[in-house]
Amino acid sequence: MHSPKEAIEGCLFPLTVPVAELCPRCSKTGFGEDFFCPICSGYGRIQSERKFSLSIPPRVKHGTKIRLSMEDIGLRNVYLNVMVSIDPSLEEKGLKGGE
Ligand SMILES: [Zn+2]
Secondary structure, eight states: OOOHHHHHHOEEEEEEEEEEEEBTTTBTSSOOSSSSOTTTTTSSEEEEEEEEEEEEOTTOOTTOEEEEEOGGGTOTTOEEEEEOOOOHHHHHHHHHSOO
16 A cells, blocks of 8 residues: 555556466477476466556646556557546645645
């Protein structure tokens, strides 16, 4: 859980995204030394996950959508829309200081 203070000052939000990766043992053939690769059961791909750090800009407002490009994992033109949700009263409090 991230504190309202972090939402106001900006922070890095860790995200885990499930991805299918090529099997490290047999790659895409699905055949290892044995008949079927024991790691991927012959699919040639394994379920894996990648960790991202989503950077939340300072003074982010309630309802802001943040786009995260996933090009680093080979997904082009895929963006994650993250909706920021902040208690409106806390948002006001945080915005008093600057601007
Ligand atoms: Zn395999």
